[in-house]
Structure formats: C-alpha cells, structure tokens
Amino acid sequence: MKNRRILFPIGSFFPAQSGGPNNTIYFLAKALVANGYEVTVATTMEGITQEHRRIWGIRPNHPLTIDGIQVIFVPQFPVKRVFDVYLWGWMIRHLGEFDLVHLSSFFSFYTLLGGLLGSLKRKKLILSTHGELEAGALTFKPVLKQIYLRLVSPLFSKIPFHVTAPQEALFCQKYFPHTHYFILPNLTEIAPEVGTGSSRQGVLYLGRLHPKKGIDRLIQAFSRLPKVLRDQHPLTIAGTGPVEAETELTALVSQLELSSCVQFVGHVEGDAKARLFSTAQVFVLPSHSENFGIVVTEAMNYGAYVITSTKTPWQILQDKGIGSWVDNDPDTLATELTKVLTMDEQTYCSKTGAAREFLKASYDVQAHVGGYLEMYQRVMNE
Secondary structure (H helix, E strand, C coil): CCCCEEEEECCCCCCCCCCHHHHHHHHHHHHHHHCCCEEEEEEECCCCCHHHHHHHCCCCCCCEEECCEEEEEECCCCCCCCCCHHHHHHHHHHHHHCCEEEEECCCCHHHHHHHHHHHHCCCEEEEECCCCCCCCHHHCCHHHHHHHHHHHHHHHCCCCEEECCHHHHHHHHCCCCCCCEEECCCCECCCCCCCCHHHCCCEEEECCCCHHHCHHHHHHHHHCCCHHHHHHCCEEEECCCCHHHHHHHHHHHHHCCCCCCEEEEECCCHHHHHHHHHHCCEEEECCCCCCCCHHHHHHHHCCCEEEEECCCCCHHHHHHCCCEEECCCHHHHHHHHHHHHCCCHHHHHHHHHHHHHHHHHHHEHHHHCHHHHHHHHHHHHC
C-alpha cells in the first residue's frame, strides 16, 4: 500500500519560532515520517531569519527536506497572516495531490481556503483550533470574529476538530455542537538531562507579550516579593508582541521601580532559549486564557518548576504535586512565587524531577504518536 500523503498548510513553521505550533507540528511531522507517512508543510517565510536561511538552506519557493519532511516556504505577503496570497496560490495548485489536509489556526484565510478547496476536491480534512475559540481569545477583535464564525460555520461544521484538552472541546462545542472532536495533547521531544536546583536562579516568563498572557499580573506579583528575593531571583521576560503591549509592560516596570531586577530580553530561540529554561528557578505562565500552553512542557522539559494559572488546562500539575496551578491575581501569584523560591533544594529537585518523568510518560512524541496515527486513519476511513 502506498504511503499516505498529509499536508499541513500553516503561516509559520520550524525553524521559525513565531509560536508554539512551529515546534509541535514539526515534532509531529517528524514522527509521522518515521511511521511511513509522506508529510508536506506549506508555509511562509514568517519568522525565518538570515541565520535560518544559512543553516537550513531556505529560499522562497524552493522545496527542501527537513528531517524527512517536505517543506515549501513561499514569500510572505506584506499584510501578514491576513492575505497570504502566495500561500493561497500554492494551495490552489497542489492541495489536490494529498490524501488528508490538516488545517491549523481557525481565523486564518489560508485555513478557510483549505477547507473550501478540500471540500470541493473531496479531500479528507481535520482542523486544529489552537485555542482560538476559547472565551478569552474571542475577546480580542470580537466583532470581526463573530462575523467570521457565522460565515464559516456551514463549512467547518462538516470537518472534524482536533483539540488538546476537554476544556478546549467545550469552548468549540458552543459554536460547533455537532462536530466530531479528537482530544489529543500536543507532543514534544524530550531534552537531555539538565541542571538541578542549586544551579538555578530567577523567575522566567517566555512567550508572546500580549494582554491575554497576564504578564502585568506577574510583574505586580513580583513587586510584592521581599526585596531579598527580587535581588536574588530577577524576573526575565522573553518574547515580543504588539508595540503597545510592550510599552505598557515596560511602563509598569518603571512605575513599580523594578528596573534593576526585571529585564526584557526580546525574542529568543535555540540555545539561548534552552539556557533560559535550564537556569530559571521557576517559570510562570499567568495567562487569562490558554488552550494548552506548549511552553509549560518546554519548562518541565528543561527542569524548571512551573507555576501556571487556573485559566490553563494544567490542573494535573497541582493534582500530582509537581507544579502549581493557581489563580492569576497578583497576591496569589506572589504567595506561590515566595513558596517556590524559598523551597529547600531536596523538595525542589524531587518535584521538578517528577514533573520531567511525567512529561516523558505523557507527552513524548515518540511514545505517543500512535494517538495521532489512529486519528488520521479514522478520518481517512470515514
């Protein structure tokens, strides 16, 4: 039997580091190739740096192979992610060549085009929503999103959805009650062993600088720590976002007189990103809304203690005693940060070690790709 051919059309892809799906789809695609699938990723140059071009030999409109994955990077249209006309053109020419199309990013026009073309060509389709239908996510540009939802509902109601947690499925069911849902977590590759508690210092946030991430609450919480803890464990904020969001956060740091112990380091990736995770005492994700939070698995992977908000689907960290799942108000975050930063080394290493073992047992892509293989087989057999 010939290998099944799967297409992932997506706005940005590895080695770019523009968001979690860059890596999760890369990890998944590699595992699918190892299991006999032919995988193609059609993407844009968004997030591709000159260094990426040099190391990987990336050129627009020139197909290349990355770890067995066929990847085509098309030029990025000046109006990012809204009118990816070069990606549209590639999809119009080539989508019919594939057995299954795995769509991502609900509110992207290339996803809409993929759904339309796939339906017209009678291709098997599945859609990963990446949390874009959660209540918190819909509060941004709500009018446009509600109009879009009404327009595309007849099309997407016929397509099975992939979601990463039961909570995400509940949000989606509000708009697509009769859709079939596959609930499978994002998977990751396990990093080599890393440093233990005695070699770690500092508080880390890494991700988009966006209001939904609750970074202002983390800064306020950090300001309430005893000065000795702030001096010993400075707060590092890594990532970029809209100019207005960055401006508001830096202004808050100045207002709270924290400039000496809070640093903004901008976008990080590769070894620099690994170093941040490997040296931080605690990683905090204080989001107001999160469908999964792949950055939580990255932090556990590199041995950092994780504090995340109850607006994320990570209650299991609290249940297993391997991390913290708390309200994201500043007082609660400050209390939890103080507890973790003053934790004795034996307890800290026990908890972070157990978190890493839990990650291996539950989210290792090599061990758990079978769930995705079964999902694709069921979709293609329908």
